[in-house]
Amino acid sequence: ANKPIFVINYKAYETSYGHQALLIAKASEKAELEFSIKTIIAVPFTEIWRISKEVSIDVIAQHVDPIIPGQGTGFITAEMIAGSGGKGSILNHSEHKLKIFEIEKGIERLKLNNLYSIVCAETPRSSLAVANLGADIVAMEPPDLIGTGVSVSKSKPELVTKTVEKIRNSGFKKIPILVGAGIVDKEDARKAIKLGADGILVSSIIMKSKEPEKKIFELAEGLNSLNK
Ligand code: G3P
Numbered sequence: 001a002n003k004p005i006f007v008i009n010y011k012a013y014e015t016s017y018g019h020q021a022l023l024i025a026k027a028s029e030k031a032e033l034e035f036s037i038k039t040i041i042a043v044p045f046t047e048i049w050r051i052s053k054e055v056s057i058d059v060i061a062q063h064v065d066p067i068i069p070g071q072g073t074g075f076i077t078a079e080m081i082a083g084s085g086g087k088g089s090i091l092n093h094s095e096h097k098l099k100i101f102e103i104e105k106g107i108e109r110l111k112l113n114n115l116y117s118i119v120c121a122e123t124p125r126s127s128l129a130v131a132n133l134g135a136d137i138v139a140m141e142p143p144d145l146i147g148t149g150v151s152v153s154k155s156k157p158e159l160v161t162k163t164v165e166k167i168r169n170s171g172f173k174k175i176p177i178l179v180g181a182g183i184v185d186k187e188d189a190r191k192a193i194k195l196g197a198d199g200i201l202v203s204s205i206i207m208k209s210k211e212p213e214k215k216i217f218e219l220a221e222g223l224n225s226l227n228k
Contacts, residue, residue: 005199189222
């Protein structure tokens, strides 16, 4: 079985840049080395270059614009992410929603630059849709639970199992399926894997923590407490 995937989405919290951002990156790297998991950090664009120089784990973007290099003031191309040391990008997060053609183009632009996509969706049905668009990794997050501390795995387990079912039954046997929203402790992480997910996406409980390393380790432990 593949290693469970642990994505930490930095979002735009005060801790998402500067000293604390690096500290969280180092702790994530340590967690990957200590537990049998794959750790990915999704940092602000401004941090990709610096953080990717400092850690061996995958550093990715939180979004990419589906444009080709050229006239595009203020846009971020897949080339910029690759050139800064990034390995991929989240696309269509519920806080940064895209139109279908933008998701499709974004995935394509990332692939052209040897970057992978983690495409978010809010329901089991749209999770299958983004798998069909060519996502490398699918991430299902019910938006109403994001940042609440009430986890998708505990409060809406049926959404996790349905997502896994829909995607696997449609012939996508290998595409990693992540779930996120409200994940705060070891049990939430463990339960996500138990329900058939391949990993989790987490933000606030780490980014707002006074002891992020402790939290990262706790969740990492929860993730590999089951052998699939
Ligand atoms: O991308 C992960 C995120 O949306 C989940 O946020 O704060 O509920 O862990 P949070």
